[in-house]
Amino acid sequence: MNPIEEQLHAVFADAGCRGWVRAERIDGAGSIVDLEGDDPVVAASVWKLVLLVATARAFDEGDLTAMDPVRLVPSQCSPGPTGISSCSDPVTMSWRDVARSMITVSDNAAADALLGAVGLDAIADVIDFLGLENTRIVGGTKTLGAQIVRDTGRLSADEALGLLASNYTVIDSAGFDPAYTSSTTPRDSNTVLRAIWLGTAASPEQCDYMKRVLSQQVWPHRIRSGLPFPDVQVAGKTGTIGPIRNEVAVVSFPGEHPVAVSVFTRAARMDLFLPLVDRAIGTAARIAVTAVRRSP
Template sequence: MDPFGRVGARGWWHVRCVDCPRETGARSTDPVVLASVVKVPLVLEFARQVVAGQVDPTERVRLRDGDRLGGSGTAGCLDDVEMSLRDLARLALSISDNTAADALFRRVGVDNVRSLVAELGMPETRILGGPRDIVASMVSDVAAADTGAFALAYPELSVAEVRGLSALDPRRGSASTPAELTRLLRLVWRDEAGPPEACAMLRGWMTRQVGWHRLAGGFPDDVGVAAKTGTMPGIRNEIGVVTYPDGRRYAVAVGAVLDALDGRQFAVDVAIGRAAAAAVDTVRATCTH
């Protein structure tokens, strides 16, 4: 049974075994908004550049008032912050720090992240930029003078106007498909998305995500979960790899478009975990690995 219909959402998912051809999904080739899931290919490109000697991971970056977007980590700091690129990468994945992600995009280059997903066989994946670019698109969509004016205008927008923002439209904003996202994860976990050292770097940082209420919430404590969430108004998603005690590994992409735009939406988060667990069970039942 689809767990999303009962919680006011339209869900999608895709699961594939990392080590055999088995897979299953629902709406798995439909375009979906990436939101903060974009930080996974971003950090993979950063890790690849580190291994190639193009970037020093200990390089210091100073983040000032103009860099902050608000939110978690450095994005919400009141004062200037200075840290290494690798710590920014860790914060971008562990707490979804948007300012950290923007700093990484500036350093590694948006075009290089786009080239990476093309190289990995993800033709339906579109990356327009980082979190600041998403905000800029929303400011432009409502013809606001700046982010401050947008913040004042947003509460007055109708539901239709919010849903019409290009950043929330998978046909116009940064987007992918569930099947391409699990392909990316499978390649990373098989050390086929770049040098093994780079893949291992990304895997390690993804295990440090502090949120457990979506994907991880659907699995027992003895199942390892390395994942990254994405959240925007009316959108919840998560991608990750779950590893069972028997060593079997499954790449998962799951999410939903919600009837309501705002609120905690805990029931939807629970449905994400349940949908993921049910899909993994289906694959495990026929897994040939």
């Protein structure tokens, strides 16, 4: 194990979690930091990054029109703490703003609406097109919620997640096992980010749109916490479910080549809030990105 890997292991051990990391320059040059970066991990909401690409390609191909309005009724949508799911009344917005809400606030209702519009076949096409050898998307947020409800014997996703968040119970779910739920690897996640930044994931126009949307993500508590500099851009996507906390992002320092970094974790505890793990993701990203930046 090299010194960088030792540092990363220590960060995750101190936070009470396992961690998987990969960082590399977008242009493919320089060194790579990789800590079990080919291991399958639970994607959680990071799967929405693949759906974003599928949506952009649907815009390109005319299967969806970006500016067409869509009406969503919160009571008929997947539950979630943010976005359309948290609204009281029906919402009408364009498809491109539905996609924006899916990424910027990890809107579950928006994600399932888009998945219903483009279909799982479009997701499979993106996986094949980008060569994501170890990424598998089995369904959207509604599918994952139903899986957790079944595993816990509860009546709703909220009840199930409340039970799982208690450390006084010993209950697990297949939704936290990459063999049984939507999964990816740090390498594959970086591949998606690189394709977007290099303009090969879709048309140049749609890749620019995806970069803007990813740069608008509102959460500052993970990768951004390790790189809190106003002139550094962090554009990415988080993922959270039960003991799983992830973030994948492109970090851009002024005048330097952007760096893709993916950090996935599984905590020993199920608490709803685990600030030590969130901070560890930021620290691990800083260590990995710094090592890549220093390489020739």
